[in-house]
Amino acid sequence: MTPTRAPRADAVRNRKKILAAAGEQIAAHGADVGMDEIAAAAGVAVGTLYRHFPNKTDLVVAVVAEYVARVADDAEAARERVTAGAHALGELTAFLSRVVEASVTDRAVKAAAQALGAEPGDRAAEDRAGQAVAALIRVGQADGDIHPDVTVNDIYLLFSTAPTGQPAAARARWLTLVMPGLTVNGRSARG
Known part of the structure; x- marks a missing residue:
């Protein structure tokens, strides 16, 4: 069994930024806010958002x-x-x-x-x-x-x-x- 590696510090930071931005964007714009808008608000590339959250x-x-x-x-x-x-x-x-x-x-x-x-x-x-x-x-x-x-x-x-x-x-x-x-x-x- 391969030991599980702890996530990198930048990945943890990005995840936190994405979650905070998602909460803010959904609160401000509702369920229809796009993933692109959430990524922009988090200051991350949309690909980074999708690596953390596929949908x-x-x-x-x-x-x-x-x-x-x-x-x-x-x-x-x-x-x-x-x-x-x-x-x-x-x-x-x-x-x-x-x-x-x-x-x-x-x-x-x-x-x-x-x-x-x-x-x-x-x-x-x-x-x-x-x-x-x-x-x-x-x-x-x-x-x-x-x-x-x-x-x-x-x-x-x-x-x-x-x-x-x-x-x-x-x-x-x-x-x-x-x-x-x-x-x-x-x-x-x-x-």
Whole structure:
């Protein structure tokens, strides 16, 4: 078996530039943006783009996967802060706010993924995020702050209703309105 060689530094840089440019171009111009435009925005030759991503679907899947990995990293960092003594409800609230803000630019990429029928194959980052959010919820429930019936699926439901197409003030107001629904003080034990 031949040992796998690590990618060259310039290849890693090019991949990062391509992913960043793809996210920006899709957010600005939608799913129809061309690979040539993405390559130009990344400052790479179109052949370089195609060496990394043979088609747009592969590129969009990679952009979505990178976004999900950032969310997972953020959720795990929040869990680590709670383990170190931070307040779980505060960390969950801040996490929700950060994900909604990140989704403002990444929603176009998600729409492009749906339009292209792109399905990320690796669910590891989603699993990491779900496990970290579940830990935040459990600690918040043990603290008596988060309602006993709140689940990770509830958090995903909230994300799906976030007003990512609205101004920042509307997004902040949305968070203010939904957070009481997650808390013991925000609703009765029955509701």
